[in-house]
Amino acid sequence: MRLVLVGAGHAHLHLLNQAGTLRTAGLDVTLVAPAAFHYSGLASGVLSGALPSAAARIDVAALAAAHQVKHRQTTVEAVNRSARTVRLAEGADLPFDLVSFNVGSTVEDPMALVGALDVWPVKPLSRLFDLQARLEAMLRCEGPAPRVVVAGGGQTGFEIAAAIAGLCARHGRQADVTIVSRSSPHWGPAAALASLRRHLETRGIGVLAGEVVAREAGRCGLTDGRSLPCDVLVLAGGLVAPPLISGLGLPTDEAGRLRVTPALHAPDDPAVFAAGDCAVIDSAPRPPVGVFGVRAAPVLAANLMARARGAALRAYEPQRRWLSIMDLGDGTGLALRGELWWRGRAALWLKRRLDLGFVAAARSLRPGA
Ligand SMILES: Cc1cc2nc3c(=O)[nH]c(=O)nc-3n(C[C@H](O)[C@H](O)[C@H](O)COP(=O)(O)OP(=O)(O)OC[C@H]3O[C@@H](n4cnc5c(N)ncnc54)[C@H](O)[C@@H]3O)c2cc1C
Numbered sequence: 001m002r003l004v005l006v007g008a009g010h011a012h013l014h015l016l017n018q019a020g021t022l023r024t025a026g027l028d029v030t031l032v033a034p035a036a037f038h039y040s041g042l043a044s045g046v047l048s049g050a051l052p053s054a055a056a057r058i059d060v061a062a063l064a065a066a067h068q069v070k071h072r073q074t075t076v077e078a079v080n081r082s083a084r085t086v087r088l089a090e091g092a093d094l095p096f097d098l099v100s101f102n103v104g105s106t107v108e109d110p111m112a113l114v115g116a117l118d119v120w121p122v123k124p125l126s127r128l129f130d131l132q133a134r135l136e137a138m139l140r141c142e143g144p145a146p147r148v149v150v151a152g153g154g155q156t157g158f159e160i161a162a163a164i165a166g167l168c169a170r171h172g173r174q175a176d177v178t179i180v181s182r183s184s185p186h187w188g189p190a191a192a193l194a195s196l197r198r199h200l201e202t203r204g205i206g207v208l209a210g211e212v213v214a215r216e217a218g219r220c221g222l223t224d225g226r227s228l229p230c231d232v233l234v235l236a237g238g239l240v241a242p243p244l245i246s247g248l249g250l251p252t253d254e255a256g257r258l259r260v261t262p263a264l265h266a267p268d269d270p271a272v273f274a275a276g277d278c279a280v281i282d283s284a285p286r287p288p289v290g291v292f293g294v295r296a297a298p299v300l301a302a303n304l305m306a307r308a309r310g311a312a313l314r315a316y317e318p319q320r321r322w323l324s325i326m327d328l329g330d331g332t333g334l335a336l337r338g339e340l341w342w343r344g345r346a347a348l349w350l351k352r353r354l355d356l357g358f359v360a361a362a363r364s365l366r367p368g369a
Helices: 010-017 021-026 041-047 059-064 125-140 153-169 190-201 290-309 345-363
Strands: 004-008 028-032 037-038 058-060 070-072 076-080 085-088 093-095 098-101 119-120 146-151 177-180 205-209 212-216 219-222 227-229 232-235 258-262 271-274 279-281 324-327 335-336 338-342
Touching: 010 021, 010 028, 010 076, 021 290, 037 059, 037 125, 041 125, 041 153, 041 324, 041 345, 058 059, 058 345, 059 070, 093 335, 098 290, 125 153, 125 232, 125 290, 146 153, 146 227, 153 177, 153 190, 153 205, 153 232, 153 324, 177 258, 190 205, 190 335, 190 338, 258 271, 271 290, 324 345, 335 345, 338 345
Parallel strands: 004 028, 004 098, 028 070, 098 271, 119 232, 146 177, 146 232, 177 205, 258 279
Antiparallel strands: 037 058, 076 085, 085 093, 212 219, 219 227, 324 335, 335 338
């Protein structure tokens, strides 16, 4: 049975490690994904200048070769479910009997701002690394630090703002960063958010209620007609599934994520599986966070093999609470788990340990390891 894995996200990296077992179950595996994967847990560390971009990079091509998995180093542009083929970016069609999507998410951009001068979406992460180079070039010039507006008051928006302030500090400059948030931030305990805002204020980061809808030279416009001075606009609004997913012609949620059963396949097409940011389990919806792709992976592997053998599938139950640690770009972190939180150097130490550990483990994958 031909299995096509689309995207080398967290779950499919695990499947690469299981390639031998998948083959034994009768699956002929082909991976379609770019040659490199960038790990988001280290992205803000790269942006702040604390880590080199290589620290966050996993060589997918090398892993696929080590596990003897056929790897098409490209992207899937479209899927023809009735013909059971995926269309590759270069135009070729690849047939499948089973297909699994782990393609992550993109940034919501309803006003089509991406493409305008110095507008930077936080996904794909490679753009964030380009942004780091751009800001460094600006910071090397004489004059005040660039005025940065971060559109999006979620955890990602705050972390990106803190990382940019960290980069400015590395260059001996005071940051000028404004986070523009559609609604009052409520993604963590109120006391944690208040403490974070006080801390960020001392580092030149303000928070403004509003919504960025326009980009002009040196400014950006808000819905209520106000306009802010802005040299660099970072889009860190809601994460939504790539259009490839809605193009499947299967039910999706409001963020364009494929609705899947707890067994991780589309209810209306048992040959289509998905995990990570691009999927949602109706009975247990969760936000787009890396841990869910990681934890879904063993169930995804088991169920793809079960499908090949005609056996019963297992259910994946995403956890209700999870640890998330923000890198605040100044050697400290903010750790959150449900109503619990702490801020300080120990939080960042733990984050680095976990994230560098993930990357090291992924890089050292050996067949059957
Ligand atoms: C700045 C930032 C920081 C974050 N920090 C954290 C954090 O610290 N911890 C955390 O848990 N979450 C974090 N997140 C969220 C995290 O990035 C996502 O939840 C996570 O990456 C989703 O994992 P995934 O496996 O679904 O997909 P991804 O990790 O996004 O991987 C998807 C892969 O699919 C590939 N792909 C995409 N489209 C195609 C296509 N059409 N064809 C082939 N391949 C394709 C991509 O190149 C990519 O390599 C952060 C997000 C951002 C933006």
